[in-house]
Amino acid sequence: MVTIKDIAKYTELSPSTVSIVLRGLGKKRNISESTINKVTEAAVKLGYTPNMQSKLLRSNLPNLPVITLFWDASARQDTLSRFLAGLQDSLDRHDYNYGLLINPYRIGHLDEAITQRTLTGSNGIIICNASENDMEYLEQNDFPIPIVLYNRYSKKYPTVTMNDEEIGKIPAEVFLRHSKKHPALLTSKATFNGMNIRENVFKYTLNESGINILEKIEVTDTLEGGYQGALRLLDSSTLPDCLFCTSDNIAFGALKAFNERQILIPQQLEIISVGNGMKQHEEYSIPSLSVVGLPIEQMADACLTRISRAITAFDTTPDMQQFHVEYISRSSSLV
Amino acid sequence: MVTIKDIAKYTELSPSTVSIVLRGLGKKRNISESTINKVTEAAVKLGYTPNMQSKLLRSNLPNLPVITLFWDASARQDTLSRFLAGLQDSLDRHDYNYGLLINPYRIGHLDEAITQRTLTGSNGIIICNASENDMEYLEQNDFPIPIVLYNRYSKKYPTVTMNDEEIGKIPAEVFLRHSKKHPALLTSKATFNGMNIRENVFKYTLNESGINILEKIEVTDTLEGGYQGALRLLDSSTLPDCLFCTSDNIAFGALKAFNERQILIPQQLEIISVGNGMKQHEEYSIPSLSVVGLPIEQMADACLTRISRAITAFDTTPDMQQFHVEYISRSSSLV
């Protein structure tokens, strides 16, 4: 790492002169033209970048604690938006004073993402989208700063979760209430345990009333995946009379397929999806989409409040806050 | 600001002892139970938060330059996602070593957002969504660190822009080619000059061929806005035969209205929208949406590369990089 001292040595000047020049105060301070040039050239040549830690430390500005948010770079981006919006809102509402550092990582490689620098440079960490691998890494290691997990379960860290049982139970109960007999499930590969819970509770709730899943189709969590999955569903010998999509991406794609094949929604086929976040798109899809809405903003707020307590009150008890989900009935399901 | 020294004074211990305890090394270093308690209690009581700048400085970890991204908190969140994804991709591809700090701000209040702390704590700034007000603030002040503007024009700062003329010209030319006679425009309030350019070039290009806009409707940049705007369009005495929507939000909402009123798209009404980012949603809307696609990822990459050059080579020439937009023909327009 090149410091101002290195440049001073290289140019045979003092650190203070170099500092003045590098901050563009050369002219004002009557530093000679030649010295200015010598310094700037040396800075470029040696590859100098100012160390902002030092500047901040020196500046006597009040300390701004930093919270680092780990987010799977490949994860659904619109959910990040909602989460960020929630964090921002939380910062404003509570008058929290935190810097927010976004750190994308490759799911399953959290161990590479949480560097010594993160641990030294931030006051707390919020982790989202952790895979089973990542969870194992977290469980097996100790960290010098507090960590809060979003939407995961842990015995070691404070967590902020949503009620995964409800997510599976609600659509099942709606379908049962409407006396549906042939439910289908359009889902994507489970990347965390909550997804299994949702699916199992969905099936179990139906089972209790003697109803079995007609078909489960697993696709990628994209509109394309939903579209393809819906087409496969339509090719089956028996058509389902109700469908649970485990993400709105999948549901939006499926709606397009059903529209093309002129399936009447909800008369022929009732659809309920998990509502990952795009409220406006749910409302203006054709037809509008009934969803189990996730309290992402509330959870973001809870994450921030929780990490804040960990930072200020040194409270790292592995407690869990769980939020209810909410059924929003629109035109893709019966009333 | 409470420091380790304050706690030392308060507890009548030395800073090093306090440091050891506060990092949880008390047990390991044989600090007495009572001392540990005294210190932690004092820390909570005095409201101590560790200063990470000092820790980092002390740690001898290599310097990680920080780039702060200013983003309008109320702006379309999905565009942020795409922009962030672009930045992330750029970081990876070029092997850039930067920390990315996301700083949301209220549009029109950039002056409040760019604090002394930002200027002292980051090596460079990328500004997105600046309003006319914000632009004025930027033009009239000088800043100690390099700034790059995204999607704005400036004589003072390096900028990364898209070709706004093309955005207006492309749909006009398509409509002309299809011999349309009654174009309509569904748009939202211009928040930056590029939007005026788009609208003017759209009108001008049609005008050159003797075609005038039938109607211009201004709505909020939401699906709701597009829906309402489309309904108003349908209430007019003459129905337009082609429509340019200046954002996909607006277009998605409009599609719903046209679907409800059973307007045949594109036979009765041809639609082209600005494609702000949601590629999948454009493809799976009903019908799929023809758009002028914006090169957001490329622009994000360019922003990063440009600010990187400013940081490493001290190059702050106010140059402009402009990117072409691309017409993507889908089912909402004729071939």
Add this chain to the structure above:
DNA sequence: TTGAAAGCGCTAACAA
């Protein structure tokens, strides 16, 4: 026109 020295908050080595 340039340099020397002190200090921002923290930690590590060493001393007591």
Add this chain to the structure above:
DNA sequence: TTGTTAGCGCTTTCAA
């Protein structure tokens, strides 16, 4: 079991 001291990179006085 606790304290002293030096130093991370930078800026600011003050001195030369």
